[in-house]
Amino acid sequence: MACAADVVYQYDGSFEGFLSCVFESFLRKEIPFALYPDRAVRPTLFPVRVIPTNPARAARVFDSFEKKLGTRTRDLVTRAFLNDSPDKELILLRFLHFAYGQGPRAPWMQGHERVAPVLELEKAVNGEAHLLTGFVRFEQRGGALGAVIQPRHFVLPLLRRHFCNRYPGEDFVIWDKNHQAVLAVRQGRAEYLELAANPDLPPPDPEEARFQAMWQSFYDALAIPARLNPTLRRTHCPKRYWACMTELRDQL
Amino acid sequence: MAISQNGRAAWRDGKPPAAQFICGSGRGPAAFAPLSGAERTGVFMDLMEKLTILADSAKYDVACTSSGVDRGGAPGALGSCHAPGICHTFTADGRCLSLLKVLMTNICAYDCRYCINRRSEDRPRAAFTPEELAELTIQFYRRNYIEGLFLSSAVLVSPDYTMERMIRVLELLRGPHRFRGYIHAKTIPGADPALVRRIGLLADRLSVNIELPSEASLQLLAPDKQRAGILRPMGLIARTAAENRRELAVYRHAPAFAPAGQSTQMIVGASPESDYQILQLTEGLYQKYSLKRVFFSAYIPVCQDERLPALDTKPPLLREHRLYQADWLLRYYQFSAGEILSPEAPNFDPWLDPKCNWALHHLDQFPVDVERCSYEMLLRVPGIGPKSARRIRTARRHGRLGLEDLRRIGVVLRRARYFILCRGYAGPGRLSRVTVARALLDPGLFEAGVQQLSLFDDPAGRLTGPDSPALPAAAAGEEAAAWLAQRM
Numbered sequence A: 001m002a003c004a005a006d007v008v009y010q011y012d013g014s015f016e017g018f019l020s021c022v023f024e025s026f027l028r029k030e031i032p033f034a035l036y037p038d039r040a041v042r043p044t045l046f047p048v049r050v051i052p053t054n055p056a057r058a059a060r061v062f063d064s065f066e067k068k069l070g071t072r073t074r075d076l077v078t079r080a081f082l083n084d085s086p087d088k089e090l091i092l093l094r095f096l097h098f099a100y101g102q103g104p105r106a107p108w109m110q111g112h113e114r115v116a117p118v119l120e121l122e123k124a125v126n127g128e129a130h131l132l133t134g135f136v137r138f139e140q141r142g143g144a145l146g147a148v149i150q151p152r153h154f155v156l157p158l159l160r161r162h163f164c165n166r167y168p169g170e171d172f173v174i175w176d177k178n179h180q181a182v183l184a185v186r187q188g189r190a191e192y193l194e195l196a197a198n199p200d201l202p203p204p205d206p207e208e209a210r211f212q213a214m215w216q217s218f219y220d221a222l223a224i225p226a227r228l229n230p231t232l233r234r235t236h237c238p239k240r241y242w243a244c245m246t247e248l249r250d251q252l
Numbered sequence B: 001m002a003i004s005q006n007g008r009a010a011w012r013d014g015k016p017p018a019a020q021f022i023c024g025s026g027r028g029p030a031a032f033a034p035l036s037g038a039e040r041t042g043v044f045m046d047l048m049e050k051l052t053i054l055a056d057s058a059k060y061d062v063a064c065t066s067s068g069v070d071r072g073g074a075p076g077a078l079g080s081c082h083a084p085g086i087c088h089t090f091t092a093d094g095r096c097l098s099l100l101k102v103l104m105t106n107i108c109a110y111d112c113r114y115c116i117n118r119r120s121e122d123r124p125r126a127a128f129t130p131e132e133l134a135e136l137t138i139q140f141y142r143r144n145y146i147e148g149l150f151l152s153s154a155v156l157v158s159p160d161y162t163m164e165r166m167i168r169v170l171e172l173l174r175g176p177h178r179f180r181g182y183i184h185a186k187t188i189p190g191a192d193p194a195l196v197r198r199i200g201l202l203a204d205r206l207s208v209n210i211e212l213p214s215e216a217s218l219q220l221l222a223p224d225k226q227r228a229g230i231l232r233p234m235g236l237i238a239r240t241a242a243e244n245r246r247e248l249a250v251y252r253h254a255p256a257f258a259p260a261g262q263s264t265q266m267i268v269g270a271s272p273e274s275d276y277q278i279l280q281l282t283e284g285l286y287q288k289y290s291l292k293r294v295f296f297s298a299y300i301p302v303c304q305d306e307r308l309p310a311l312d313t314k315p316p317l318l319r320e321h322r323l324y325q326a327d328w329l330l331r332y333y334q335f336s337a338g339e340i341l342s343p344e345a346p347n348f349d350p351w352l353d354p355k356c357n358w359a360l361h362h363l364d365q366f367p368v369d370v371e372r373c374s375y376e377m378l379l380r381v382p383g384i385g386p387k388s389a390r391r392i393r394t395a396r397r398h399g400r401l402g403l404e405d406l407r408r409i410g411v412v413l414r415r416a417r418y419f420i421l422c423r424g425y426a427g428p429g430r431l432s433r434v435t436v437a438r439a440l441l442d443p444g445l446f447e448a449g450v451q452q453l454s455l456f457d458d459p460a461g462r463l464t465g466p467d468s469p470a471l472p473a474a475a476a477g478e479e480a481a482a483w484l485a486q487r488m
Ligand code: SF4
Pocket: B108, B109, B110, B111, B112, B115, B116, B117, B118, B119, B153, B154, B155
C-alpha cells in the first residue's frame, strides 16, 4: 500500500516523463502531494523532487499496463494524459495505484472515486477532439491546407488520425496555438513540431476568399429567424472555438 | 432581383416554361440538354447568389445529420464517414450544421401551401448545374466546412427530370471526384422506381418527407402530393435496402444501397393532429419502413392562407422538443407510443418531459433496486439515461453501488433519488405525487437556453401572454407547480 508523501514530483511534462514518475512512485511506495510539469511549476511548501525522464523505466511501466492491467487501462491512461487539467497526473497516479491492486477490471468500476475522475479526463479529451473534427477550418495556402486551433487539451494526435484518413491525397498543417505545436502532413507522412515562435504560413490562395465568403453566406442563410437561440448555439459550440471558425469569428 | 423575376414569370401559370423540356420519362442524356429560360437565368447567375437562394430555400428541412455509416478513407480518394456523425458548426438558432444543405433548384411545379418554394410564391429562383454543385461540395469539404452533401430539390419540370439532375451531381461526386464523404439525398415523390434505385446506390441516406401527419392534411395542404406517392417510395427503399443487405452478406463487394438507411420528416403544427396521433404514426414508420430517424419540424408560417395558422403564429418549439424526447424513448428507451400518450391524454405535458410523466403515473413500479433490477427498468428511471444505465450494468458486476458511486457514474440524483434504492439508501420513503412532480419539473424550461421555448410557445398558455416577456424563472416555477398539483 502506498502512502501519501509530503513531496512534490517535478518532471518534463512528457508522457515518458510521467511514466518515470509512476515508476518512482511505485518504487518508493508513496503518492506525492502533487506532480508538476516543468512548465507549470508552482511555489510549494513541500520539498520538490525532480524526476528525470528515463526511457527504460517508462517502457517497463508502459508494458506492464497491457500485461497486468489490460488494454483498456493502457488506452485510458494514454488518452487521459492528453488532458490539460493541472491535477491530471495525480488523478492518474492514484488510479494506477488502485488499478494494480484490482487488475484488468479496474476501469470498469466506473463509480469508484479513483476511477470516475480518470474517465472524466478521458471524456473531456474525446469530447474536445470530436468537436474539433468538425470545427477545424482549413484554408488553402500555397497549395496546402492550413488550420489554426486553440484547444484546451492536447488533441493533435487524435486529429491526426482523423484527418490523415479523411484527406489521403492532401498536404496539410494544423497549428495548435495553445500548445505551440504543429502537426504537418506531407505526402502521407505526419510529423509533430514544437514551436518557439509563431510559424510563417504562406498567404491564402486568391480563390480562398471566395470560398470563405460563400461559406459565410451559406451559414447565414441557414439560420431560421423565428427560432433564433444564441444560448443554444453557445451550448453546442462554445465561444472559445469561434476565433478559429471562419463563419463565427466576426461575431465575437 | 430582375433575373429571377423573369424566371418566375415563366412559371406563373404553373406550367413548365417550355414543353420540349419534359423529355419522355425524363431519363437519358437528353434530360441535360437545352435549358429553359427560367433555368438559364438560374444557371448563369453568380454562384454565390445561387448558393444563398438555394440554401435559404432548403433551411426548413431539419434533418442535417451525417450519421449511420462508417467508411474510412482510401488512397487517391477524398473523404470518410464517421457513424455517430459530426457537427461542423451550429447556426444562430442552435441547430447542428453538418452537411451542405441545398436544393438543386427551387423552381417548383407544385404548389404546397406550407412551402416557401411553391410556384405561386413570389421569390428569387435559381438552379445549380450539377458540375457547379459537385465542385462546391468538394471545395467546402476540403476546408472541413461540411461532412458532405444533403441534396434535395423542388420539382423542376417533373419528378423524374429532377431526380436525373440530382443523380448527375452524385455521379460526379462519387465518380470523377472520388468522394467518400456523406451524401443524403431526398427522393422526389412520384419519381420512377428505377431512379430511386440508382440514387440509393450513390447516396448514404435517402429520405422521403411524409410532410404532414395525416392523409387529410396532406390533401388539404399539399394538393399535388398523395400519401401513396410518399409511402410507395418509402416502401421501395426499405425493401431494396433489405435485399441489398442480404446481397452484401453473400457478395461482400456488392454496391451498398443507402447504407445509412432512410429518414423522413413531418411538419408539426400546420395541421390539427394530436401528439398521440403523431407519435403513433412515428412508431408505425419505424416498424413498417425500418426508418433510421423521423424528424419533426415546428411549422413556421411562411405563407398567408386560410387553411394554415396565421402568419404571426409562433412555431410550436416546445411541442417539437417533446416529440423528439418521445422519439428518443421509442428508439433508445424501449418505450412504445401507447405507453407515452393515450387517446385519453393525447398531448404532451408542457412541464414534464415524457419519461418523467410516465414515471409519475407509474409510481407503483418504483422504487427499483439499481443493483439488481433489469436494464429495461434502469432505463425507465428519471435521471438515468442509456449511457449511465450501461455503466451501472457493468459497474454493478464489479462492486456495490451507493449514491455517491451513482453520481460519479453520471446519474442525475436530483431526479433519480425518488425512484431508486441502492447501497446505503433505502429509497425516498412515502412522498406525495405532487412533491415528486415538483422535483421533476423540466429544468430546461426555466433556464436561459430553453427559455426561448417558453417565449415562443406555451401549450398551457400559462407562461407568457402573446406579447409579454417570459416570467422570471421563480414565478414560472410556481405557476408550473400549481398546474401540476391541480392535475395530479
Ligand atoms: S414540391 Fe411542394 S414542398 Fe416541395 S418544393 Fe415544391 S412546393 Fe415546396
